Amino acid sequence: MIDISTKFAGLNLKSPIIIGSSGLTNSIQYFKDFEANGAGAIVLKSLYEEEIIFKKDDYLKQAKKYGYDSKDTNYIYHKIKQENVNKYLQLIKDAKNSVSIPIIASINCVTPNEWVNFTKKIQEAGADAIELNIFFIPNRLNKKSQDIEDSYIDIITKIRNKVDIPIIIKMSQYFTNLGNMIHRVSNTGVNGIVLFNKYYSPDIDINTKEITVSNVFSRPSDIYVPLRWVALTSGTVNCSIAASTGIHDGEALIKTIMAGADAVEIVSTIYKNGIKQIKEMNNTLIEFLKYRNLNSIKQIKGQANQINSNDSAVLERVQFMRYFSDNNDII
Numbered sequence: 240m241i242d243i244s245t246k247f248a249g250l251n252l253k254s255p256i257i258i259g260s261s262g263l264t265n266s267i268q269y270f271k272d273f274e275a276n277g278a279g280a281i282v283l284k285s286l287y288e289e290e291i292i293f294k295k296d297d298y299l300k301q302a303k304k305y306g307y308d309s310k311d312t313n314y315i316y317h318k319i320k321q322e323n324v325n326k327y328l329q330l331i332k333d334a335k336n337s338v339s340i341p342i343i344a345s346i347n348c349v350t351p352n353e354w355v356n357f358t359k360k361i362q363e364a365g366a367d368a369i370e371l372n373i374f375f376i377p378n379r380l381n382k383k384s385q386d387i388e389d390s391y392i393d394i395i396t397k398i399r400n401k402v403d404i405p406i407i408i409k410m411s412q413y414f415t416n417l418g419n420m421i422h423r424v425s426n427t428g429v430n431g432i433v434l435f436n437k438y439y440s441p442d443i444d445i446n447t448k449e450i451t452v453s454n455v456f457s458r459p460s461d462i463y464v465p466l467r468w469v470a471l472t473s474g475t476v477n478c479s480i481a482a483s484t485g486i487h488d489g490e491a492l493i494k495t496i497m498a499g500a501d502a503v504e505i506v507s508t509i510y511k512n513g514i515k516q517i518k519e520m521n522n523t524l525i526e527f528l529k530y531r532n533l534n535s536i537k538q539i540k541g542q543a544n545q546i547n548s549n550d551s552a553v554l555e556r557v558q559f560m561r562y563f564s565d566n567n568d569i570i
């Protein structure tokens with residue numbers, strides 16, 4: 240019997256494959272299929288801070304959407320806020336009732352404001368953990384990187400003090416000193432870190448001159464950034480680590496575990512290859528272990544990280560010196 244169970248952020252998972260936050264996790268439509276195909280856990284679609292605290296213009300739009308008369312501002316503001324939160328709390332409860340694998344609620348946040356109080360309700364609704372997807376574009380050019388980093392730590396600490404369930408931080412790779420920031424986050428008392436979130440970037444339609452949304456899905460080659468940083472930090476931080484972005488098949492799953500990941504979060508490959516991809520990836524992992532007479536993923540975890548690798552300097556090399564001197568043919 241091959242054991243592919245793992246522990247991530249204090250949660251016991253039957254498989255290291257977690258279904259990441261996305262449109263696929265916005266209703267319980269697919270949850271039973273995720274579980275039946277061997278998923279270890281599900282991260283719900285994020286509740287966005289803007290759905291709880293919105294600006295006046297957005298609020299007026301929302302008021303119209305909900306069919307409210309926009310004159311009684313205070314009442315309607317609280318009513319809409321409450322409805323958005325209640326909808327999310329109901330999603331958590333429905334998810335918990337439909338499957339037995341852990342359900343991770345997700346919040347996308349940019350400030351440590353009063354919305355933090357809702358995290359307590361998320362815990363009460365039965366979520367097994369909360370994942371925080373925190374990112375703000377540092378577009379105020381006079382702000383120092385240290386101050387920006389401190390804002391992240393401030394939000395995380397405020398939430399850590401509010402809830403008892405495991406907290407997972409889905410991190411951006413865009414920090415001045417990424418390794419140091421990963422360490423700072425891991426020292427706040429959180430239980431897991433996801434390396435990394437993928438953000439969509441704006442594109443420009445050259446005919447209409449409109450700003451559009453670029454491709455939201457990852458490519459398999461996107462794995463190399465998380466792979467490096469999982470390998471550089473696993474075994475050195477005070478919490479679990481999950482890899483995310485660009486993990487599309489079983490081989491990629493095995494690589495991230497070898498780099499030291501306790502779990503992975505996948506989205507794009509499910510959109511592209513269907514829910515059966517979870518089973519395919521688990522099977523590739525099982526076959527890989529079986530072929531090598533191994534019986535648990537613990538036996539391969541971290542084998543290629545910076546602590547255990549025979550040539551860990553490769554993880555730090557970024558220039559092409561050796562590659563160019565060996566590869567001169569036009570392809």
Ligand SMILES: Cc1cc2nc3c(=O)[nH]c(=O)nc-3n(C[C@H](O)[C@H](O)[C@H](O)COP(=O)(O)O)c2cc1C
Pocket residue numbers: 259260261262284285345347372409435436437455456457458483484485486504505506507508
């Ligand atoms: C359609 C779509 C919707 C997403 N929505 C969210 C979201 O609400 N919250 C979040 O944290 N990440 C969201 N993500 C990001 C994914 O959770 C994941 O981090 C990203 O897609 C990288 O993983 P992948 O390479 O397996 O796709 C979304 C991704 C996609 C493609």
